[in-house]
Amino acid sequence: MTQSNQSSVWHPFTQHAIFPDFLEIDRAEGVYLYTSEGQRIIDAISSWWVITHGHCHPRLQQAARDQIERLDQVIFAGYTHEPAERTANALVDLTADGLDYVFFSDSGSTAVEVGLKMALGYWHHQGIARDRVIVLEHSYHGDTIGTMSVGERGVFNKPYNPLLFSVDAIPFPAESNEQVTLDALESRCREKADVAAFIVEPLVLGAGGMLMYSPKVLREMKLICERYEVLFIADEVMTAWGRTGTLFACSQADIVPDIACYSKGITGGFLPLAVTMCATRIFDAHYSPDRSKTFFHSSSYTANPIACAVAAANLEMWQEDAALDAVRKTASMQGEKIARIATLDSVTNVRQTGTIVAMDIQVPDRGYLSEIGTQLYLKFQKSGILLRPLGNTIYVLPPYCMSEEDFDRVYDVIAETISDLTRTQFS
Numbered sequence: 470m471t472q473s474n475q476s477s478v479w480h481p482f483t484q485h486a487i488f489p490d491f492l493e494i495d496r497a498e499g500v501y502l503y504t505s506e507g508q509r510i511i512d513a514i515s516s517w518w519v520i521t522h523g524h525c526h527p528r529l530q531q532a533a534r535d536q537i538e539r540l541d542q543v544i545f546a547g548y549t550h551e552p553a554e555r556t557a558n559a560l561v562d563l564t565a566d567g568l569d570y571v572f573f574s575d576s577g578s579t580a581v582e583v584g585l586k587m588a589l590g591y592w593h594h595q596g597i598a599r600d601r602v603i604v605l606e607h608s609y610h611g612d613t614i615g616t617m618s619v620g621e622r623g624v625f626n627k628p629y630n631p632l633l634f635s636v637d638a639i640p641f642p643a644e645s646n647e648q649v650t651l652d653a654l655e656s657r658c659r660e661k662a663d664v665a666a667f668i669v670e671p672l673v674l675g676a677g678g679m680l681m682y683s684p685k686v687l688r689e690m691k692l693i694c695e696r697y698e699v700l701f702i703a704d705e706v707m708t709a710w711g712r713t714g715t716l717f718a719c720s721q722a723d724i725v726p727d728i729a730c731y732s733k734g735i736t737g738g739f740l741p742l743a744v745t746m747c748a749t750r751i752f753d754a755h756y757s758p759d760r761s762k763t764f765f766h767s768s769s770y771t772a773n774p775i776a777c778a779v780a781a782a783n784l785e786m787w788q789e790d791a792a793l794d795a796v797r798k799t800a801s802m803q804g805e806k807i808a809r810i811a812t813l814d815s816v817t818n819v820r821q822t823g824t825i826v827a828m829d830i831q832v833p834d835r836g837y838l839s840e841i842g843t844q845l846y847l848k849f850q851k852s853g854i855l856l857r858p859l860g861n862t863i864y865v866l867p868p869y870c871m872s873e874e875d876f877d878r879v880y881d882v883i884a885e886t887i888s889d890l891t892r893t894q895f896s
C-alpha cells in the first residue's frame with residue numbers, strides 16, 4: 470500500500486494504512502493552524518501538549534531571531550553560554566527550593582532517561598545496591614527503550630518487550646481506591662531495600678488516558694518514598710507550565726521531588742528542549758576527582774543556544790502575572806464549558822485538573838485502539854478542530870489564549886459529534 474500523496478515521510482504514532490492523507494499546515498497563530506489550502510483549524514490539544522501561550526508568540530519569535538544572529542550551536546561539554554545560564558537560573562528561581570542543578574537535553578524522553586540514570590548513578594557511586602524502579606500503572610514516560618520500560622506495557626511496545634528492563638508497577642490511585650496504591654508502594658519499599666527510585670506523572674497521567682488523581686495522594690506517595698529513602702522522580706514533561714492550574718503540578722501537593730523532568734512547554738512549544746533538575750546531593754554523588762563518577766550523558770544538541778534563548782524568554786513570561794492569569798482563565802472557562810457536555814447520556818467520567826478536561830465516551834469497545842477514537846478524530850478534523858482522542862477518551866488541552874468564542878466552537882463540535890456518532894452506533 471502506498472501513500473496517496475507519494476510522500477516518503479513516515480509519521481509518528483500513525484497507521485499509514487488507515488490514515489493515508491495528511492493535512493499540510495502552512496502557518497499558525499494563537500490557537501489557529503492554517504492549512505496550505507486555507508482551512509483554519511482550532512488547535513485544541515496545543516499541538517500535542519507543547520504550545521502554552523499560543524502559536525508563534527511574538528516574544529518567543531523575537532528571542533529566537535536575536536539569538537540566531539549571535540550564536541547557533543556550541544559544544545556544551547566544557548563550554549557554556551549565556552542563554553543556558555539564564556535558563557538555568559530562571560528554572561532554579563521558578564521551581565521549588567531543593568531543585569538546584571539543571572541538566573539539559575532535547576526531549577521529554579531524554580529528560581526521563583537522564584533522570585533514571587541520575588538515580589541509578591546516585592546509588593551506584595555511593596556503593597549502595599539499589600537498582601529497582603517503581604512505577605505507576607498506566608504511566609507514559611516516552612518511547613525510548615528506557616522510558617518504555619518504566620511505562621505501561623501494551624500494544625505500543627509489545628514487539629520491543631524483550632529489550633525492556635523489569636520494574637515494579639503499583640496500581641493507579643483511582644478515586645476511593647487510593648489506599649491500595651499507597652499500601653502497594655509502602656510494602657514494596659519495605660520488602661527489600663533495593664529500590665532506587667519511584668517515577669510518577671504528578672496529578673495527571675497524560676498518554677495513559679488523562680487519568681487524574683489528587684494532590685493528597687501525590688503527597689502521601691512522596692512521604693512514603695522519603696521514609697524508605699527512595700528517590701522521587703517527577704515526570705512533569707506534560708503537567709508543568711500551568712497545565713494543571715499551577716506552574717508545576719508538584720506544588721499542589723507541597724512536595725519537592727528529588728529529580729524533576731521538564732520539556733514540552735519549556736520553550737512555549739517553540740523549539741525542542743528539555744531539562745532534568747535535581748537535588749544537590751545527587752550532583753554531589755557524581756562530584757569526585759574519580760573520572761568514573763562523571764555523569765556520562767550527552768546529546769549533540771544539548772542546550773542549543775537558540776532553544777535556550779527561547780526558553781529563557783518563555784520563563785521570563787512565567788515570572789510575570791499575566792501568564793498564570795491566563796491559566797486561571799483557561800481553567801475556569803474549561804469548567805464552564807464542560808458542564809454542558811457532562812449531561813449527555815453517552816458521556817461518563819468527566820474530569821478536570823486545571824486547564825485539562827477529559828471525558829470518556831461509553832462504547833462497547835474501549836481502550837486506545839477503540840474504533841470510536843479514529844471516527845471522532847476525523848469528524849473533529851472535518852469540523853476544523855484538532856482533537857486527538859485517546860481511544861474512547863476525548864480531552865481538551867488548549868493553549869492559554871483560547872477565546873470564549875473558540876471554546877464554544879470546540880464544545881459545540883464535541884457535543885454534536887458525540888450525539889451523531891452514538892446515534893449511528895447504537896441505532
Ligand SMILES: *Cc1c(COP(=O)(O)O)cnc(C)c1O
Nearest residue numbers: 576577578609610611675706707
Ligand atoms: C510527552 C511525554 C514524554 C515524552 O516526551 P517527548 O518529548 O515526546 O520525548 C514523557 N513523559 C510525559 C509525561 C509525556 O507526556
